[in-house]
Amino acid sequence: MSQDPESIATALVASGKGILAADETVPTLTKRFDTLGIPSTEQSRCAYREMLFTPSGIADFISGVIMHDETIRQKSAGGIALTKVLSNQGILPGIKVDTGAKPLAGHPGESVTEGLDGLRDRLSTYREMGARFAKWRAVIHITDRLPSSACVSANANALARYAALCQEQNLVPIVEPEVLMDGSHSIERCEEVTANVLHAVFGALFEQRVLLEAMLLKPNMVIAGKKCARPASVQEVAAATLRCLRRHVPTAVPGIVFLSGGQEDRLATVHLNAINRLPESKPWKISFSYGRALQDPALEAWHGQDENLKAGQQALYHRARCNGAASLGMYTEAMEVDSASPSDSTHRHEWHDD
Ligand code: 13P
Numbered sequence: 241m242s243q244d245p246e247s248i249a250t251a252l253v254a255s256g257k258g259i260l261a262a263d264e265t266v267p268t269l270t271k272r273f274d275t276l277g278i279p280s281t282e283q284s285r286c287a288y289r290e291m292l293f294t295p296s297g298i299a300d301f302i303s304g305v306i307m308h309d310e311t312i313r314q315k316s317a318g319g320i321a322l323t324k325v326l327s328n329q330g331i332l333p334g335i336k337v338d339t340g341a342k343p344l345a346g347h348p349g350e351s352v353t354e355g356l357d358g359l360r361d362r363l364s365t366y367r368e369m370g371a372r373f374a375k376w377r378a379v380i381h382i383t384d385r386l387p388s389s390a391c392v393s394a395n396a397n398a399l400a401r402y403a404a405l406c407q408e409q410n411l412v413p414i415v416e417p418e419v420l421m422d423g424s425h426s427i428e429r430c431e432e433v434t435a436n437v438l439h440a441v442f443g444a445l446f447e448q449r450v451l452l453e454a455m456l457l458k459p460n461m462v463i464a465g466k467k468c469a470r471p472a473s474v475q476e477v478a479a480a481t482l483r484c485l486r487r488h489v490p491t492a493v494p495g496i497v498f499l500s501g502g503q504e505d506r507l508a509t510v511h512l513n514a515i516n517r518l519p520e521s522k523p524w525k526i527s528f529s530y531g532r533a534l535q536d537p538a539l540e541a542w543h544g545q546d547e548n549l550k551a552g553q554q555a556l557y558h559r560a561r562c563n564g565a566a567s568l569g570m571y572t573e574a575m576e577v578d579s580a581s582p583s584d585s586t587h588r589h590e591w592h593d594d
Pocket of ligand 1: 261377416499500501502529530531532533
């Protein structure tokens with residue numbers, strides 16, 4: 241595979257494939273383990289990540305994996321670096337490089353993502369360790385008053401400075417401005433805020449001379465808040481999301497990979513599929529970079545037990561396969577009941593080889 245950033249960005253959105261976000265911080269993964277009574281140790285987190293990275297045939301649907309700093313330094317039970325475990329299967333290793341969303345001074349209820357200090361050196365080290373792309377997540381809250389323009393511009397500027405540093409170090413930046421689903425706002429309000437945020441982010445990327453051809457955008461879908469009295473239909477979400485992206489994302493960007501943001505796992509698949517099925521032209525690949533929507537069923541099935549390894553892998557494989565189909569607009573509900581086994585290659589190829 242060609243190693244230049246433009247080729248890597250294109251490879252990450254290869255036809256029928258998307259990204260597995262497995263970059264939860266230790267406290268976040270510990271919280272998820274706690275709800276299932278799984279002890280969180282360096283070893284159990286490593287075993288979990290190895291389980292996610294190794295289902296047979298997973299590379300048919302997963303182009304890249306985003307790791308956390310702890311994971312990129314870990315080895316499989318067989319003593320192989322997890323980065324190598326991925327690259328041996330043709331999966332591109334990626335790394336989360338922000339150091340988290342921190343309270344924005346003077347702006348109660350808002351945050352700015354930190355991690356720019358020393359970033360150049362950290363990126364260079366990660367590249368030597370095998371990373372080929374990176375991720376930085378900005379977090380935007382919606383209320384009647386928020387977000388403030390100070391919050392949007394501070395986060396857009398940090399995302400753009402991160403992206404420019406990544407490209408300098410030969411890494412593909414995934415630029416993730418996440419407008420949260422928390423709250424009771426309408427889908428219209430989400431569209432308005434997402435539009436403003438994307439406009440600010442692409443303005444900042446231009447100012448910092450980021451090469452759009454060598455990056456990916458990881459946005460939220462345009463969706464009503466979790467507590468909104470009138471949840472939006474699948475068709476409304478698809479139409480509003482594509483309209484917003486067509487208005488604000490330049491065509492030079494090779495791919496848009498959504499976060500799942502707390503959507504129920506099947507709904508995240510259904511939404512992605514509906515967006516890809518819309519008749520409007522889509523100048524970029526539209527795929528997934530899901531965390532919870534790919535991992536939740538796998539974590540539940542695995543439950544921290546070695547004897548459930550295959551069940552966990554099958555659950556991940558299944559969601560990855562469904563989302564791979566949705567990235568082509570070829571997902572059907574029938575796929576949910578067709579529990580194709582990872583080793584059944586006839587099932588595996590039935591829908592995306594044409
Ligand atoms: P979710 O899909 O669970 O939102 O996670 C994606 C991600 O990488 C958040 O930064």
